[in-house]
Amino acid sequence: MRLSNAKFVKQGIRAVAARAGVSTASVSRALNNPDAVSPSLRARIEQAIDVLGYIPHAPARILSSRRSRTLGAIVPTIDNTMFARGIASLQQYLSSVGYMLFLTTSGYDLDVELQQARNLISRGVDGLVLRGDCHHDGLRKLLADNAVPFINVGIYQPDRPYPCVGTDNEAAAYRAAAHIIELGHRRVGIVSALQRNNDRASARVAGFRRALNENGIEFPPQWHVEVPYTLDDAREAARYLLNLKDRPTAVVCGNDVIAYGVLLEAERDGFSVPRDLSVVGFDDLDWSRHLRPSLTTIHVPTGETWQRAGEYLVRRLAGEQTIMHREIDFSLVVRESTAPPPKSLK
Amino acid sequence: MRLSNAKFVKQGIRAVAARAGVSTASVSRALNNPDAVSPSLRARIEQAIDVLGYIPHAPARILSSRRSRTLGAIVPTIDNTMFARGIASLQQYLSSVGYMLFLTTSGYDLDVELQQARNLISRGVDGLVLRGDCHHDGLRKLLADNAVPFINVGIYQPDRPYPCVGTDNEAAAYRAAAHIIELGHRRVGIVSALQRNNDRASARVAGFRRALNENGIEFPPQWHVEVPYTLDDAREAARYLLNLKDRPTAVVCGNDVIAYGVLLEAERDGFSVPRDLSVVGFDDLDWSRHLRPSLTTIHVPTGETWQRAGEYLVRRLAGEQTIMHREIDFSLVVRESTAPPPKSLK
DNA sequence: GCAGCCTTTGAAAACGGTTACAATCTAGAC
DNA sequence: GTCTAGATTGTAACCGTTTTCAAAGGCTGC
Numbered sequence: 001m002r003l004s005n006a007k008f009v010k011q012g013i014r015a016v017a018a019r020a021g022v023s024t025a026s027v028s029r030a031l032n033n034p035d036a037v038s039p040s041l042r043a044r045i046e047q048a049i050d051v052l053g054y055i056p057h058a059p060a061r062i063l064s065s066r067r068s069r070t071l072g073a074i075v076p077t078i079d080n081t082m083f084a085r086g087i088a089s090l091q092q093y094l095s096s097v098g099y100m101l102f103l104t105t106s107g108y109d110l111d112v113e114l115q116q117a118r119n120l121i122s123r124g125v126d127g128l129v130l131r132g133d134c135h136h137d138g139l140r141k142l143l144a145d146n147a148v149p150f151i152n153v154g155i156y157q158p159d160r161p162y163p164c165v166g167t168d169n170e171a172a173a174y175r176a177a178a179h180i181i182e183l184g185h186r187r188v189g190i191v192s193a194l195q196r197n198n199d200r201a202s203a204r205v206a207g208f209r210r211a212l213n214e215n216g217i218e219f220p221p222q223w224h225v226e227v228p229y230t231l232d233d234a235r236e237a238a239r240y241l242l243n244l245k246d247r248p249t250a251v252v253c254g255n256d257v258i259a260y261g262v263l264l265e266a267e268r269d270g271f272s273v274p275r276d277l278s279v280v281g282f283d284d285l286d287w288s289r290h291l292r293p294s295l296t297t298i299h300v301p302t303g304e305t306w307q308r309a310g311e312y313l314v315r316r317l318a319g320e321q322t323i324m325h326r327e328i329d330f331s332l333v334v335r336e337s338t339a340p341p342p343k344s345l346k
Numbered sequence: 347m348r349l350s351n352a353k354f355v356k357q358g359i360r361a362v363a364a365r366a367g368v369s370t371a372s373v374s375r376a377l378n379n380p381d382a383v384s385p386s387l388r389a390r391i392e393q394a395i396d397v398l399g400y401i402p403h404a405p406a407r408i409l410s411s412r413r414s415r416t417l418g419a420i421v422p423t424i425d426n427t428m429f430a431r432g433i434a435s436l437q438q439y440l441s442s443v444g445y446m447l448f449l450t451t452s453g454y455d456l457d458v459e460l461q462q463a464r465n466l467i468s469r470g471v472d473g474l475v476l477r478g479d480c481h482h483d484g485l486r487k488l489l490a491d492n493a494v495p496f497i498n499v500g501i502y503q504p505d506r507p508y509p510c511v512g513t514d515n516e517a518a519a520y521r522a523a524a525h526i527i528e529l530g531h532r533r534v535g536i537v538s539a540l541q542r543n544n545d546r547a548s549a550r551v552a553g554f555r556r557a558l559n560e561n562g563i564e565f566p567p568q569w570h571v572e573v574p575y576t577l578d579d580a581r582e583a584a585r586y587l588l589n590l591k592d593r594p595t596a597v598v599c600g601n602d603v604i605a606y607g608v609l610l611e612a613e614r615d616g617f618s619v620p621r622d623l624s625v626v627g628f629d630d631l632d633w634s635r636h637l638r639p640s641l642t643t644i645h646v647p648t649g650e651t652w653q654r655a656g657e658y659l660v661r662r663l664a665g666e667q668t669i670m671h672r673e674i675d676f677s678l679v680v681r682e683s684t685a686p687p688p689k690s691l692k
Numbered sequence: 693g694c695a696g697c698c699t700t701t702g703a704a705a706a707c708g709g710t711t712a713c714a715a716t717c718t719a720g721a722c
Numbered sequence: 723g724t725c726t727a728g729a730t731t732g733t734a735a736c737c738g739t740t741t742t743c744a745a746a747g748g749c750t751g752c
Contacts, residue, residue, distance in 0.1 A: 060738035
């Protein structure tokens with residue numbers, strides 16, 4: 001049997017309304033648009049809310065209003081300083097504007113990414129933050145079909161029809177390699193992250209290679225190694241490169257973790273950096289300037305990048321003007337790990 | 347005007363039902379409890395879902411069923427390897443059992459933590475994962491009032507009436523200090539994390555001190571320094587300790603990042619570790635074994651800890667038997683950064 | 693004192709699912 | 723062939739909000 005008598009309502013907005021002697025509509029208004037109710041009513045409602053310890057039920061709110069004030073983010077993994085950093089900034093920004101963040105991970109698997117996107121859309125997110133522009137076709141269709149705003153973060157691709165914000169990885173990598181070349185190196189190895197399903201990693205490799213090409217530098221294929229995101233793998237790659245009978249005098253790395261691994265292994269094998277070998281990283285993690293030798297690397301403002309991604313979506317959802325492609329500047333930070341090549345190997 | 351003719355329903359479960367020629371109840375059943383509908387019906391429904399690209403609307407589902415299959419987690423920050431690790435494990439586990447995770451951060455602020463909890467409860471989470479047992483009184487009340495299951499992770503407190511899972515930080519710290527004492531050190535400095543609103547950090551300090559006390563070792567107050575979670579601060583603390591005219595011969599650290607800072611600064615100031623100074627860390631981060639000298643530290647199985655926290659809540663929500671206090675074993679990992687004290691300073 | 697306009701408030705219909713309950717159908721027991 | 727228990731399906735109320743629409747109330751200017 002349905003109880004229609006308000007006195008019996010024990011919780012929810014109806015209880016607040018009953019207690020304050022107003023309608024549910026007024027309570028809702030007092031919550032969402034305080035200026036729309038008279039001060040006296042508002043005071044009564046606020047008191048009732050306090051007394052009852054009323055907490056609005058977000059799912060009901062979302063169901064009714066068709067807006068969740070929640071964004072979704074899909075990153076390959078949060079167990080990577082760069083992503084953790086970015087997510088932290090994004091979350092902080094979103095919470096400052098009253099939004100929440102639903103965070104999921106894909107493990108660099110495009111199918112999983114699609115699945116997670118479906119999940120998030122099902123959850124009612126207002127928009128999606130994605131990493132890079134390497135996605136499943138089904139994901140693009142899904143986003144289009146459901147009219148979900150999204151942005152690709154960590155890349156800069158002004159020619160593509162999708163919104164993005166990030167640094168131009170290709171150009172940054174080019175800059176890193178150019179630095180090495182300017183120092184006089186002609187024998188340059190590359191240790192990159194895995195390129196599969198990782199357009200950021202591939203763009204960096206492309207940048208390295210373009211710099212070598214444009215300077216007429218030969219690049220034997222065995223001087224390029226791909227490794228996962230662990231120190232052990234990076235060390236192994238370094239060991240391999242350094243023990244080649246025709247070894248490179250410099251190594252450009254896909255990220256700082258790899259560079260650190262190369263640094264460690266070089267020292268272990270008796271090479272002095274930068275005297276015998278120059279090493280360049282990419283990302284400029286916190287500890288890179290503390291290393292001995294400190295690491296020459298590309299500084300990428302991760303926090304800013306992710307915050308801007310959030311800003312883009314929030315503004316778009318508010319119907320404001322937005323910029324589709326936003327470039328975030330990188331910078332080359334020259335520290336101790338790079339120097340001219342040893343005379344003997346020049 | 348209300349459209350009652352099913353043919354006009356364009357989306358949602360009613361559209362699927364119309365297309366498959368069944369009731370919404372059957373569609374719901376096919377989705378949530380496939381065995382409850384006949385195979386033929388199920389097939390028809392699944393086909394309709396496919397054709398329409400139907401995605402269930404989670405908020406409606408939550409509203410109606412009063413269950414969200416979502417947990418909330420509040421951590422101080424995700425910009426800390428240990429938390430990132432833990433969250434990653436938790437999330438992976440939850441997704442394997444069909445749960446989602448709402449992640450928020452408190453920045454070590456109890457008021458913010460309370461606010462975030464309110465936020466998460468409002469979002470309809472089925473349970474909450476909290477860090478430690480240092481909470482706002484309002485949070486305890488909130489959890490009790492709303493009957494929200496929760497668990498304190500990263501600590502082990504069998505005497506408290508709240509569920510928890512984690513290592514016994516006090517005992518682990520005791521073990522670390524005992525190792526130093528066993529090596530013969532009598533002059534031991536402590537560089538801990540900030541203890542304010544961080545019961546994990548305080549428990550570690552307590553463990554260090556108990557070990558010193560029980561061995562009758564004097565501990566001048568100026569040998570204890572507290573620092574935030576950055577390399578710079580740790581280095582500054584080390585500089586201070588090492589330049590004391592009466593300097594310690596060993597430093598036990600609240601975590602590996604601090605220990606790394608101490609290592610760096612010691613080397614910079616011309617001290618050789620472990621010959622002139624022994625250093626012990628806590629956490630055993632990935633890179634700790636790669637350092638030179640590699641770091642003696644307490645290994646804490648973070649991933650397992652957080653996964654168990656998830657398991658606890660999931661089981662509890664399923665009405666299964668659960669263990670309220672679960673201890674996760676730590677272990678002392680002895681590496682190169684510890685040795686007997688120099689004879690001259692013994 | 694009254695018409696007309698704004699502001700404030702309330703009644704009730706959505707929003708998109710789940711689920712209690714009832715209705716129907718099937719098969720086995722007698 | 724009838725009866726009954728069990729399996730399958732449908733009907734419709736309900737979850738807790740928002741929001742449309744209309745009604746009521748308060749002012750202004752005449």
